[in-house]
Amino acid sequence: MTFHKEGYPTLLLTLLVAALLTVSSYYFAPMWLHYIAILLSLFLLIVVLQFFRSPSRKASTLDDNKVLTPADGKVVVIEKIFEPEFLKAECWQVSVFMSPLNVHINRNPVSGIVAYEKYHPGKYLVAWHPKSSTENERHTTVYNTPNGQILIRQIAGALARRIVNNVKAGDNVTQSEEMGFIKFGSRVDIFLPLDAKIKVELEQMVKSPMDVIAEF
Numbered sequence: 001m002t003f004h005k006e007g008y009p010t011l012l013l014t015l016l017v018a019a020l021l022t023v024s025s026y027y028f029a030p031m032w033l034h035y036i037a038i039l040l041s042l043f044l045l046i047v048v049l050q051f052f053r054s055p056s057r058k059a060s061t062l063d064d065n066k067v068l069t070p071a072d073g074k075v076v077v078i079e080k081i082f083e084p085e086f087l088k089a090e091c092w093q094v095s096v097f098m099s100p101l102n103v104h105i106n107r108n109p110v111s112g113i114v115a116y117e118k119y120h121p122g123k124y125l126v127a128w129h130p131k132s133s134t135e136n137e138r139h140t141t142v143y144n145t146p147n148g149q150i151l152i153r154q155i156a157g158a159l160a161r162r163i164v165n166n167v168k169a170g171d172n173v174t175q176s177e178e179m180g181f182i183k184f185g186s187r188v189d190i191f192l193p194l195d196a197k198i199k200v201e202l203e204q205m206v207k208s209p210m211d212v213i214a215e216f
Contacts (some may be wrong), residue, residue, distance in 0.1 A: 001161075002055075002056070002140055002201065003049065003052055003053065003054060003055070003139075004052045004054040004105065004181065006052065006181045006183070007048065007051070007052025008146050008162055010048055010052065010183075010206045011048055011049070011052070014044050014045055015042070015045070016046045018041035018042075018044055018045060019041075019212070020042065021037045021038050021041055022034070022038055022041050023065070024037075024055055025037035025208070026132065027106075027210070028041065030118045033072070034101050037077060040154060044178045047100075050101070051100060051104065052104075052111070054103075054105060055103060055132060056144065057209060057210065058085065058113040058209070058211045059175060059176040059206075059210065060210075061174060062111060062174070062175045062176065063175075064110070064111060064145065064146050065147065065186075065215055065216045066092075066212050066214075066215050066216075067109045067150065067192060067196065067213045067214040067215070067216075068107070068108075068109045068110070068175060068208065068209045068211065068212060069096060069121045069190075069200075069206040069207070069208045069209070069210075069211045069213050069214065070096070070106050070107055070108070070109045070152055070179070070188050070190065070208055070209075071096045071098050071102075071104075071105075071106050071107075071121065071188040071208050072096075072098060072101075072102040072103045072104075072171070072206065072207050073096040073097050073098040073099065073102045073187075073188075073205070074099075074203060074204070074205055074206075074208065075094060075095070075096055075097075075200050075201065075202055075205075075206060076095050076097045076187070076202070076203075077093055077094065077095035077189070077202075077205065078094050078198055078200070078201070078202055079091070079092075079093055080092060080093070080096075080115065080194070081093045081191075082190045083151060083153075084161060085098075085118075085140055086116055086125075086140065086142050086151060087089040087142070087149060087151055087191060090194060091151075091191040091192055091193065091194065091214065092191070092193070092194060092198060092214070093189055093190070093192075093199065094189070094190045094191040094192070094195055094200065094211070094213050094214070095187055095188070095189045095190070095193055096188050096189060096190075096206060097187050098182065098186050098188070099177050103208075104181055104182050104183065104186070105178055105180075105181055105208070106154060106178070106179050106180040106181060106182065106185050106196070106208070107152065107176050107177060107178055107179055107208045108145050108167075108173045108174060108176065108177050108179045109143075109152065109190060109209075110145045110150055110173065110175050111145070111173060111174050111175040112143040112145040112146075112150075112172075112173065113143070113144045113170070113171070113172055113173075114141060114142070114143060114144075114168060114169050114170060114171045114172075114173060115137070115142045115143065115144045115149060116140070116141070116142040116168065116169055117140065117142070117165060117167060118139070118140050118169060119127055119138075119165070120137065120138045122135050122136045122137045122138060122156075123135045123136050123137070124146045129190050135212070136152050136155050136157070137155075137156035137163060138155045138156065139154045139156060139163045139165045139180070140152070140153050140161070141146055141153075141154075141165065141167060141179065145174070147193065147195075147196070147216040148193040149193075150190070150192055150193075150194045151189075151190070152188060152189070152190055153191070154177075154182055154190075155177055155185070155186055155187045155188065155189055156182065156187065157180075157186045159188060162182075163180065163181075163182050163183075163186075164180045164181040164182070164183075165175055165179065165180040166178065166179055166180055167176070167179050167180070173211070176208075176209035190213055190214075191192075192213075192214050193216075194214055194216040195216065196212060196215070197215045198213070198214050199212045199214055199215055199216070200213055210215075
């Protein structure tokens with residue numbers, strides 16, 4: 001298990017806060033409160049370490065006819081919907097909610113050419129709110145693939161305040177490789193052509209890049 005580079009600033013800040021809390025409680029508080037401060041510091045460190053963990057994972061095989069889940073979490077939406085930003089067509093939408101306990105690395109669900117990517121500032125509604133897809137801070141990425149265009153939308157949640165996206169328009173990307181990261185609870189929407197066969201169910205837990213969202 002390794003630690004993701006996006007977590008280093010948070011880890012350093014947590015270590016500083018933990019050190020100040022522990023030292024100040026030793027000198028200026030009763031011993032019982034000092035012990036509580038130590039436990040609280042350890043808890044904060046464990047939370048940060050587990051949130052920014054970066055497990056080594058690879059898809060067993062790469063397949064142009066399969067769409068892998070770009071994120072760990074729970075499937076919270078499966079529906080047909082009109083996508084207005086880029087595709088401007090009716091699509092399948094599959095949404096995966098990432099709790100603070102999930103790995104928050106996002107991976108390319110398909111191989112292909114990045115046709116479009118754009119960051120949108122916005123609100124911080126809870127990630128499962130229906131309007132979070134269009135009103136929250138978000139980053140949209142569109143892939144050109146042999147099976148048509150596939151759109152991924154990284155959405156910040158109530159706690160998430162930074163979306164990282166590492167791909168740019170024109171990039172030739174490979175399925176299952178890292179494409180970004182979202183901090184502290186969030187959601188990823190996947191928009192697929194209507195001829196895609198959805199392979200997941202509502203409330204299903206999925207793990208990136210091991211599980212298949214859809215097939216062509």
